[in-house]
Each structure stands twice: as C-alpha cells, then as structure tokens.
Amino acid sequence: xxxxxxxxxxxxxxxxxxxxxxxxxxxxxxxxxxxxxxxxxxxxxxxxxxxxxxxxxxxxxxxxxxxxxxxxxxxxxxxxxxxxxxxxxxxxxxxxxxxxxxxxxxxxxxxxxxxxx
Numbered sequence: 402x403x404x405x406x407x408x409x410x411x412x413x414x415x416x417x418x419x420x421x422x423x424x425x426x427x428x429x430x431x432x433x434x435x436x437x438x439x440x441x442x443x444x445x446x447x448x449x450x451x452x453x454x455x456x457x458x459x460x461x462x463x464x465x466x467x468x469x470x471x472x473x474x475x476x477x478x479x480x481x482x483x484x485x486x487x488x489x490x491x492x493x494x495x496x497x498x499x500x501x502x503x504x505x506x507x508x509x510x511x512x513x514x515x516x517x518x
Contacts, residue, residue, distance in 0.1 A: 437461025
C-alpha cells in the first residue's frame with residue numbers, strides 16, 4: 402500500500418537516495434526537511450503516513466524531533482536512518498516509539514519495514 406512519506410536528513414544527497422528507493426516502491430514523497438525544526442513543522446502541515454528520520458543534524462537532532470512529533474501525534478510512524486551504532490541507537494529509537502531503525506548502508510531495508518514481509 403502506498404504511503405505518504407516525509408524524508409528528514411541534513412544531506413541532500415541522502416534525501417535523493419531515499420527518494421530513489423521509496424518512489425519505485427510506489428510511495429509518495431510529500432516533503433523533505435534538512436533538520437529537526439523543519440521536520441516538526443512539515444509533519445504538522447503535511448500529516449504524512451511515515452517519516453524517515455536522520456539522527457545527527459544541526460539544531461534539533463532526530464531524536465528530539467521524533468519526540469516532538471510523537472507528542473503532537475502519538476500514532477506517528479517514524480523510521481530512523483543513520484550510520485550510528487545500530488545496537489545502541491536502535492534501542493534508543495525503539496524506546497521513544499519509532500517503528501524501526503535502519504543503517505544508511507542498508508537503506509533498502511526500509512522498504513521491508515514499510516511494506517512488511
């Protein structure tokens with residue numbers, strides 16, 4: 402089933418790569434944010450089905466942005482994409498209520514989380 406997705410990453414190249422993975426899978430990219438502040442604003446205005454979230458960004462980081470989004474909408478679906486330690490940060494992502502954590506080097510796995518097995 403097609404999802405409306407907000408991509409959040411400080412790297413424009415990474416945002417393009419995520420788009421190239423998701424659009425052929427039938428998903429619609431409704432917005433892109435380069436930091437946590439933009440992510441929260443765009444989430445509220447666009448109301449996407451899903452957010453892909455980087456962790457390390459200038460200003461508001463991804464965990465803080467995710468917490469803000471989840472305070473606004475406790476049913477928000479957030480998947481973290483990062484190169485940081487999967488074990489440590491994956492647990493942190495799960496603890497705050499994210500639906501998944503994917504290493505950027507394995508970013509195609511995001512489709513498995515979105516579309517299911």
